[in-house]
Amino acid sequence: MNPALTLATARRILTQLRHDRRTVVMLILVPSLLMVLLRFVFNNELMFSRTAPALLGVFPFLIMFLITSITTLRERTTGTLERLMTMPIGRLDLLFGYALAFGSIAVVQVGLAAGISLAWLGLDIVGSVGMLLLIAVLDALLGMALGLFVSAFARTEFQAVQFMPLFVLPQILLCGLFMPRGQMGWLLNWLSNVMPLSYAVEGLTRVTTSSTIDATLLRNLLIVAVCALLALMLGAATLRRRTP
Amino acid sequence: MANSAILTAGLRVRRGGREVVRDVGFEVPRGVITGLLGPSGCGKTTLMRAIVGVQIVEGGTVTVLGHDAGSPQLRRRIGYATQNPAIYADLTITEALRYFAAVLRAPMSDVDRVIAEVGLTDHAGKLVGSLSGGQHNRANLAVALLGKPELLVLDEPTVGLDPVLRDDLWALFRRLADAGATLLVSSHVMDEAARCDRILLMREGVLLADETPGELRARTGATDLEQAFLRLVRAVL
Numbered sequence: 001m002n003p004a005l006t007l008a009t010a011r012r013i014l015t016q017l018r019h020d021r022r023t024v025v026m027l028i029l030v031p032s033l034l035m036v037l038l039r040f041v042f043n044n045e046l047m048f049s050r051t052a053p054a055l056l057g058v059f060p061f062l063i064m065f066l067i068t069s070i071t072t073l074r075e076r077t078t079g080t081l082e083r084l085m086t087m088p089i090g091r092l093d094l095l096f097g098y099a100l101a102f103g104s105i106a107v108v109q110v111g112l113a114a115g116i117s118l119a120w121l122g123l124d125i126v127g128s129v130g131m132l133l134l135i136a137v138l139d140a141l142l143g144m145a146l147g148l149f150v151s152a153f154a155r156t157e158f159q160a161v162q163f164m165p166l167f168v169l170p171q172i173l174l175c176g177l178f179m180p181r182g183q184m185g186w187l188l189n190w191l192s193n194v195m196p197l198s199y200a201v202e203g204l205t206r207v208t209t210s211s212t213i214d215a216t217l218l219r220n221l222l223i224v225a226v227c228a229l230l231a232l233m234l235g236a237a238t239l240r241r242r243t244p
Numbered sequence: 245m246a247n248s249a250i251l252t253a254g255l256r257v258r259r260g261g262r263e264v265v266r267d268v269g270f271e272v273p274r275g276v277i278t279g280l281l282g283p284s285g286c287g288k289t290t291l292m293r294a295i296v297g298v299q300i301v302e303g304g305t306v307t308v309l310g311h312d313a314g315s316p317q318l319r320r321r322i323g324y325a326t327q328n329p330a331i332y333a334d335l336t337i338t339e340a341l342r343y344f345a346a347v348l349r350a351p352m353s354d355v356d357r358v359i360a361e362v363g364l365t366d367h368a369g370k371l372v373g374s375l376s377g378g379q380h381n382r383a384n385l386a387v388a389l390l391g392k393p394e395l396l397v398l399d400e401p402t403v404g405l406d407p408v409l410r411d412d413l414w415a416l417f418r419r420l421a422d423a424g425a426t427l428l429v430s431s432h433v434m435d436e437a438a439r440c441d442r443i444l445l446m447r448e449g450v451l452l453a454d455e456t457p458g459e460l461r462a463r464t465g466a467t468d469l470e471q472a473f474l475r476l477v478r479a480v481l
Contacts, residue, residue: 004346005346005347008343008346008347009343011343012332012335012339012343015335015339016332016334016335019334019335019336019371020334078328078330078332078333079326079328079329079330080330080331080332082298082326082330083324083326083330083331083344083387084347085298086296086297086298086319086322086324087319087320087344087347087348088316088319088320088347088348088349089347241297241298241314242297242298242299242300242314243298243299243300244259244299244300
């Protein structure tokens with residue numbers, strides 16, 4: 001582990017993005033625009049307040065999953081990953097570089113979407129705004145780590161893009177957003193229990209309705225963080241110095 | 245021999261169920277340019293990948309600068325340029341090289357030096373993705389030159405370049421070798437073999453020759469190396 005290399009990698013990824021202005025604008029604005037859209041779909045502040053916090057976690061999760069899986073797939077297919085693997089850089093230096101770069105984008109993305117929702121869209125939360133942001137950013141990092149991991153199983157960008165409906169949409173369907181998790185059948189309930197997004201959404205919902213930071217909330221936070229770290233470690237295992 | 249830059253013995257590599265490197269053994273002395281020649285698909289790239297330590301090998305040994313190929317100690321001492329440019333297309337040449345220099349812990353002054361060495365100073369601020377084929381190739385080569393590595397493994401570095409640029413690059417390779425670096429340069433163009441101190445000739449995964457261009461010409465009785473290669477291949481068949 002070498003922090004200088006992690007920083008250099010994060011700076012490199014952000015510089016790559018800076019040359020792609022359209023992507024940057026979309027990354028930062030799309031979640032906010034979706035929140036505005038959602039507000040007018042509900043046309044009711046109370047209903048918006050009930051759903052919005054969960055979506056503040058879900059949107060960055062989805063977007064980060066998508067862009068990380070494409071970025072890392074590109075790194076694999078263009079040969080830059082192989083080149084780096086011949087150089088004195090650890091796999092974790094590279095992965096934490098990714099986490100730092102995309103994590104900082106997630107902070108801006110979530111901060112803006114939450115700020116707009118709180119200031120203008122009538123989002124009302126009982127708990128702390130800081131906690132809401134923390135969970136949402138963790139969620140983005142989880143999406144990033146999962147995207148990194150599954151990109152190892154895609155050979156083309158077509159495949160990578162389709163991992164989104166495969167890995168992300170079931171989590172969104174089962175996270176309790178559409179139907180309380182307790183009301184699902186045993187199989188779906190079990191599936192929902194092993195999907196990390198469920199805990200993030202539960203945490204976000206709790207922050208909306210209660211100001212106490214209790215053991216359940218902390219447990220949820222921990223689960224999301226551990227899953228993100230686990231996915232990152234699995235991602236590291238897919239980066240090989242030697243290939244066939 | 246401790247003095248050799250690369251030493252392989254009984255090297256075998258299997259890719260996609262086929263043996264693409266078959267019992268290859270040779271020695272590359274330090275401080276010279278060795279050409280790795282042979283038709284496309286003969287196993288040159290696989291052999292180079294085994295030397296830089298990114299290829300899973302089936303059997304045999306590869307010793308590079310006194311260490312097993314792929315050892316962590318070697319990662320700052322070898323410069324490797326792949327045939328397909330492996331450099332970030334969405335960065336400028338300078339930005340991409342700065343990143344690789346940071347990873348190699350090479351001084352940042354190296355960035356301008358290697359850009360000048362490959363003749364891209366006027367294009368340093370351009371996005372890699374917007375470069376022409378030949379420029380892209382040279383930017384890729386520049387990465388391998390960062391940190392003044394002792395061993396340069398260059399896979400088809402001159403492919404697609406015009407004669408003037410090709411000549412410039414060979415002059416650069418010669419300067420690097422004169423300064424003490426060891427170069428292993430692959431090519432499928434036989435006329436480049438004449439510019440090397442030694443040649444390794446491969447065909448279908450087998451090493452056909454390991455000698456100086458002069459020795460190869462004398463052994464086959466051919467005046468040019470293209471003919472020498474053809475005679476060797478036909479003698480084997």
